[in-house]
Amino acid sequence: DADVTQTPRNRITKTGKRIMLECSQTKGHDRMYWYRQDPGLGLRLIYYSFDVKDINKGEISDGYSVSRQAQAKFSLSLESAIPNQTALYFCATSDYDVGYGYTFGSGTRLTVV
Amino acid sequence: EDQVTQSPEALRLQEGESSSLNCSYTVSGLRGLFWYRQDPGKGPEFLFTLYSAGEEKEKERLKATLTKKESFLHITAPKPEDSATYLCAVRETSGSRLTFGEGTQLTVNP
Numbered sequence: 001d002a003d004v005t006q007t008p009r010n011r012i013t014k015t016g017k018r019i020m021l022e023c024s025q026t027k028g029h030d031r032m033y034w035y036r037q038d039p040g041l042g043l044r045l046i047y048y049s050f051d052v053k054d055i056n057k058g059e060i061s062d063g064y065s066v067s068r069q070a071q072a073k074f075s076l077s078l079e080s081a082i083p084n085q086t087a088l089y090f091c092a093t094s095d096y097d098v099g100y101g102y103t104f105g106s107g108t109r110l111t112v113v
Numbered sequence: 114e115d116q117v118t119q120s121p122e123a124l125r126l127q128e129g130e131s132s133s134l135n136c137s138y139t140v141s142g143l144r145g146l147f148w149y150r151q152d153p154g155k156g157p158e159f160l161f162t163l164y165s166a167g168e169e170k171e172k173e174r175l176k177a178t179l180t181k182k183e184s185f186l187h188i189t190a191p192k193p194e195d196s197a198t199y200l201c202a203v204r205e206t207s208g209s210r211l212t213f214g215e216g217t218q219l220t221v222n223p
Contacts, residue, residue, distance in 0.1 A: 040215065042215035101149065101159035101162060101202075106154075106155055
């Protein structure tokens with residue numbers, strides 16, 4: 001099993017719908033992150049969490065919300081999806097030191113039509 | 114605000130043709146520079162962390178170096194399986210968040 005698992009892998013949804021992307025990890029890391037990746041824009045941070053009670057906005061949090069249900073689970077929600085939220089979404093984890101970088105999931109490809 | 118710029122955006126090499134990828138960065142205080150490899154449809158995979166100017170790390174055909182303003186990823190005698198997008202990221206001293214560059218898409222032709 002993968003260290004960081006994202007579900008679903010692919011999703012097509014309609015404008016205005018609420019959608020949740022899920023992330024679970026077996027690394028035992030406290031820190032979890034949600035990024036989106038767009039061609040030409042690289043990886044941009046949406047939200048991050050240092051533990052269950054500590055959630056912080058990243059650089060592009062508008063239109064998104066998150067929930068840290070447990071140390072191992074971190075979900076990203078789009079309350080009312082819009083087409084410019086079409087992107088590849090990645091969940092990542094790290095330990096406190098980050099010396100070994102982040103461990104990324106395989107991503108969720110989201111298309112909003 | 115941290116900034117990371119990678120060049121070139123895309124690089125096409127023949128098998129065995131060595132080259133380098135560049136990552137220029139601006140941070141208030143560097144706490145680590147990271148290199149990742151990303152294959153199509155997959156998440157980035159960690160390669161190296163560099164902490165101070167003059168530091169070098171190697172893995173197979175890849176060698177990463179660091180100065181006070183930039184990092185290079187040297188690829189020696191590349192093979193087609195080295196084809197991927199290579200991402201650079203920096204971590205500043207005040208937190209654990211990483212700021213990523215846009216990546217260099219490397220294609221190695223047989």
